[in-house]
Amino acid sequence: MNISAASKAAGLPVKTVRYYADIGLVEAPSRSEAGYRTYDDVAVRKLVFVRRSRAFGFSIEGCRELLNLYQDQDRSSSEVKRIASMRLEEIEEKQRELQSLHDELAHLVTSCRGDHMPDCPIIDYLG
Amino acid sequence: MNISAASKAAGLPVKTVRYYADIGLVEAPSRSEAGYRTYDDVAVRKLVFVRRSRAFGFSIEGCRELLNLYQDQDRSSSEVKRIASMRLEEIEEKQRELQSLHDELAHLVTSCRGDHMPDCPIIDYLG
DNA sequence: CCTTGACCTTCTAGTTACTGGAGAGATTAA
DNA sequence: TTAATCTCTCCAGTAACTAGAAGGTCAAGG
Numbered sequence: 001m002n003i004s005a006a007s008k009a010a011g012l013p014v015k016t017v018r019y020y021a022d023i024g025l026v027e028a029p030s031r032s033e034a035g036y037r038t039y040d041d042v043a044v045r046k047l048v049f050v051r052r053s054r055a056f057g058f059s060i061e062g063c064r065e066l067l068n069l070y071q072d073q074d075r076s077s078s079e080v081k082r083i084a085s086m087r088l089e090e091i092e093e094k095q096r097e098l099q100s101l102h103d104e105l106a107h108l109v110t111s112c113r114g115d116h117m118p119d120c121p122i123i124d125y126l127g
Numbered sequence: 128m129n130i131s132a133a134s135k136a137a138g139l140p141v142k143t144v145r146y147y148a149d150i151g152l153v154e155a156p157s158r159s160e161a162g163y164r165t166y167d168d169v170a171v172r173k174l175v176f177v178r179r180s181r182a183f184g185f186s187i188e189g190c191r192e193l194l195n196l197y198q199d200q201d202r203s204s205s206e207v208k209r210i211a212s213m214r215l216e217e218i219e220e221k222q223r224e225l226q227s228l229h230d231e232l233a234h235l236v237t238s239c240r241g242d243h244m245p246d247c248p249i250i251d252y253l254g
Numbered sequence: 255c256c257t258t259g260a261c262c263t264t265c266t267a268g269t270t271a272c273t274g275g276a277g278a279g280a281t282t283a284a
Numbered sequence: 285t286t287a288a289t290c291t292c293t294c295c296a297g298t299a300a301c302t303a304g305a306a307g308g309t310c311a312a313g314g
Contacts, residue, residue, distance in 0.1 A: 004290070014291090015273060023271090034280055036291060045254065052253045056232055060271065070250050077247035081239045084249050088236055091229050098225065102218050105183055109215055112208045120204035127176050127197055131261070141262095142302060150300090161309055163262055187300070 006039035010047035020050060025064055046070075058087060133166035137174035147177060152191055173197075185214060 007014045018037075021028045026046050029037040049070055053063045065083055069075040111121045134141045145164075148155045153173050156164040176197055180190045189210070196207050235249045 002290075013273080016271085018292095019272060032280095034291080035293095036280080049254045054271090056253075057228060066250075066253065069247075070254055073245060075245050075247070075250075076243040077239055077245065077249075078241045078243060080247045080249050081236060081241035084232060084236050084239070088229070088232050091225060091232065095222070095225055095229065098218060098222050101182075101184060102215070102222065105211060105215050105218065109208060109211050112204055112211070114205045114208040116203040116205060120207045127172065129262075140302085143300085145263095146301060159262095161262080162264095163309080181300095 001039040001044070003037050003039070006037075006044050006047065009044045010051060012047055012051050017047060020047065023060070025050065025060060025067070056087065057091065062087065128166040128171070130164050130166070133164075133171050133174065136171045137178060139174055139178050144174060147174065150187070152177065152187060152194070183214065184218065189214065 001009070003014050003017055007017050010017065012020075020026045021037075026043065029039050029043055032038055046067065049067060050063050053066050054060075058066060062083065066080070069080050069083075108121060128136070130141055130144055134144050137144065139147075147153045148164075153170065156166050156170055159165055173194065176194060177190050180193050181187075185193060192210060193207070196210075235252055238248045240246075
């Protein structure tokens, strides 16, 4: 499989597939005689794993940790759970921040008449 | 006022204060004979405005827009309201995304026993 | 007067996670 | 054979700063 086929199979852009090998997140693939990268199903499965992990908001370093556990037959599920729980807490923190941000801004928006007078509570608040 | 005083007054790191002038977000301050940047209250007020806008999640470009409106005596409050409302919608979209992310991950975490067996539903799902 | 330490300057480079493009070689289909 | 499509590497850019180096300035204490 050449890189574009692997990229389609994994659901990642070609550039990203190369990038993940460049930074050592996944193994560097073997090359054809002409120097083309060649991928097999195992490589694609790992790329899919990374894509899903990223979609969960894990950082590259987080993915690296998870990937090691994924590849480790002797892993304990408690370690995986610990990492996922940390990420869950980060998400919850972000949610709280976003909520207070939302409430404050919504308050300002509703208190602004939105007509053509230069008077504006949003600007007043920010300034 | 030298840069560190202005930085404290505005609630921004010194580096950031310099940076905002470098990219032309705020005016370049005048300089003392020795080349030190000197700030007045007006400059500080604009820095505070930027800090607050950033805290609301506006991008630098968004801040630039708002700052122009802030400095424009003839601004219409409808324009300000429009920009703030757009930002509010973005926040709400982000909240929805984060919520489904949270639910999915929370489901996986609770379904994982977290013991010392290599069996793990989180890994199974990702891989 | 001199030194010490805090403060200021510019410049470069690093961060995160890619993305875009140039220039050149390889492969495939017509 | 030629044109289109891949693929390669390398360089640069994105957002919004942050860190650190090398060096100039200023005020206070001895």
